[in-house]
Amino acid sequence: MAYETILVETRGRVGLITLNRPKALNALNSKVLEEVVAAAEAFDENAKVGAIVITGSEKAFAAGADIKEMQPKTYIEAYMEDFFADWERLTRIRKPVIAAVAGYALGGGCELAMMCDFILAADNAKFGQPEITLGVMPGMGGSQRLTRFVGKSKAMEMCLTGRMMDALEAERSGLVSRVVPAGELIEEALKVAGKIAEFSLPAVMMVKETVNRSYEMTLAEGLRFERRVFHSMFALADQKEGMAAFTEKRSAQFRNR
Numbered sequence: 621m622a623y624e625t626i627l628v629e630t631r632g633r634v635g636l637i638t639l640n641r642p643k644a645l646n647a648l649n650s651k652v653l654e655e656v657v658a659a660a661e662a663f664d665e666n667a668k669v670g671a672i673v674i675t676g677s678e679k680a681f682a683a684g685a686d687i688k689e690m691q692p693k694t695y696i697e698a699y700m701e702d703f704f705a706d707w708e709r710l711t712r713i714r715k716p717v718i719a720a721v722a723g724y725a726l727g728g729g730c731e732l733a734m735m736c737d738f739i740l741a742a743d744n745a746k747f748g749q750p751e752i753t754l755g756v757m758p759g760m761g762g763s764q765r766l767t768r769f770v771g772k773s774k775a776m777e778m779c780l781t782g783r784m785m786d787a788l789e790a791e792r793s794g795l796v797s798r799v800v801p802a803g804e805l806i807e808e809a810l811k812v813a814g815k816i817a818e819f820s821l822p823a824v825m826m827v828k829e830t831v832n833r834s835y836e837m838t839l840a841e842g843l844r845f846e847r848r849v850f851h852s853m854f855a856l857a858d859q860k861e862g863m864a865a866f867t868e869k870r871s872a873q874f875r876n877r
């Protein structure tokens with residue numbers, strides 16, 4: 621497939637999606653949505669890919685949903701199109717998706733990063749939900765996901781004031797897993813994704829599914845779900861291989877079975 625707004629490549633076993641609308645600071649319009657989701661779904665189907673990285677430029681991961689595209693929309697258009705609903709398809713990707721964020725991750729950009737499984741931030745990253753300054757509110761999950769990541773008080777302050785958070789505050793608050801120097805962001809993201817891609821793919825996918833359940837279940841239900849999935853892993857050839865490799869003091873050769 622030929623893409624207009626993103627660059628798509630594989631690096632080893634990692635699928636890399638780079639947002640590529642530099643003149644608009646990677647603002648997320650309908651084309652970007654269609655292409656990012658299609659590329660991620662194609663990587664999810666590709667047996668040679670074990671993990672996916674989504675990134676932007678050094679100046680902007682994405683400065684938000686495209687304000688110029690949104691500005692003329694009427695209520696009935698937004699409602700009937702279920703505007704932004706297709707972004708949820710990204711959360712149904714079964715392989716791990718890592719957001720590598722440098723520069724601005726604002727509004728929909730911050731929300732896109734939060735749809736990923738974890739966020740690696742460059743030291744120049746800035747996160748924010750400035751929709752209130754435009755007379756609206758987050759619409760791609762920010763009011764819900766940001767609150768779960770950083771707690772009510774900080775999420776409420778950010779959504780009500782539009783204040784941006786720098787990378788260190790984002791790390792302290794639990795929004796990002798780690799901060800790295802901007803010049804090393806992509807290499808580090810590819811390294812982490814590459815490491816994940818070396819493990820047993822079914823085991824990796826079960827870990828992702830189980831951690832995500834913690835957002836949707838009570839603790840008791842989540843613990844039961846975890847135990848059932850853990851038990852099911854004893855049906856994997858990769859469990860036999862992983863444990864045999866440990867006892868035989870050699871590296872495991874996972875076959876994704």
Ligand SMILES: CC(C)=CC(=O)SCCNC(=O)CCNC(=O)[C@H](O)C(C)(C)COP(=O)(O)OP(=O)(O)OC[C@H]1O[C@@H](n2cnc3c(N)ncnc32)[C@H](O)[C@@H]1OP(=O)(O)O
Pocket residue numbers: 643644645647648683684685686687688724726727728729750751754756757758759760
């Ligand atoms: C409403 C929902 C549900 C979600 C949203 O995401 S709303 C959007 C939230 N994001 C914002 O409000 C941020 C908007 N952008 C900015 O405030 C600034 O661009 C900046 C602080 C990120 C960077 O400022 P800087 O002075 O460095 O760059 P600009 O000259 O302002 O921008 C360069 C170029 O990009 C266009 N741009 C930036 N952001 C967007 C956007 N979200 N949508 C569409 N276009 C955007 C900006 O207009 C300019 O292009 P032009 O010179 O052609 O106008």
